[in-house]
Amino acid sequence: MDALENIINRQSSRFLDEPIPDREQLQKIYQAALRAPDHANLKPSRFIEVSGLGLNMLSEVFVTYAKKHIENISAEKLEKYEKAPFRAPLIIILISETKPHKSVLPVEQLLSTAAAGQNILLALNAMNFSAIWRTGIFAFNSEIGSMLGLNKSQQIIGYLYIGTTKEKKRQIPNVDLKKYVQTLKSL
Numbered sequence: 001m002d003a004l005e006n007i008i009n010r011q012s013s014r015f016l017d018e019p020i021p022d023r024e025q026l027q028k029i030y031q032a033a034l035r036a037p038d039h040a041n042l043k044p045s046r047f048i049e050v051s052g053l054g055l056n057m058l059s060e061v062f063v064t065y066a067k068k069h070i071e072n073i074s075a076e077k078l079e080k081y082e083k084a085p086f087r088a089p090l091i092i093i094l095i096s097e098t099k100p101h102k103s104v105l106p107v108e109q110l111l112s113t114a115a116a117g118q119n120i121l122l123a124l125n126a127m128n129f130s131a132i133w134r135t136g137i138f139a140f141n142s143e144i145g146s147m148l149g150l151n152k153s154q155q156i157i158g159y160l161y162i163g164t165t166k167e168k169k170r171q172i173p174n175v176d177l178k179k180y181v182q183t184l185k186s187l
């Protein structure tokens, strides 16, 4: 696939099924992720792969958290959280490990992991897989992080739900570039 076409036509999908990338394809996907821009080469990005029984474990983590923190949670809401990880056969949890640094702010390190996330989405698209980046109450959540074995400097910045979709490609809306792009002409 043409590189620019891959970027411009990438789209998310909510309906994801098998097949998922095999080990060799996943290696390429992580290589792409780890080519994200990275100030001072701090390598902030980490990934947790969740599939098979891992999805049951993640479901248990979500339910435990929701029961503890959401007062009088309804059965429907609890079921929604319980089922959430099963919306895709593979989830990659995007983690950013920020370190104190004399010139690189923590937010720059988070942004590097966000770029890694986009590289994953693009690599998947190039291989004809589909995905969606989700956050919600289980992202940027240190208690969920600790249940998943993360330390205090490691933050969950999102969940990439991954698989193959049968959905038809949507028409990519035209954007009026003038609304978003301007040229600095004078001060």
Ligand SMILES: Cc1cc2nc3c(=O)[nH]c(=O)nc-3n(C[C@H](O)[C@H](O)[C@H](O)COP(=O)(O)O)c2cc1C
Binding pocket: 010, 011, 012, 013, 132, 133, 134, 135, 136, 158
């Ligand atoms: C940081 C971040 C968090 C997001 N969180 C959610 C989410 O929790 N739920 C959701 O439906 N979409 C979420 N999205 C948006 C989708 O990933 C997706 O970009 C959106 O549905 C538009 O589809 P498109 O990528 O095909 O343009 C998030 C996107 C980003 C970048």
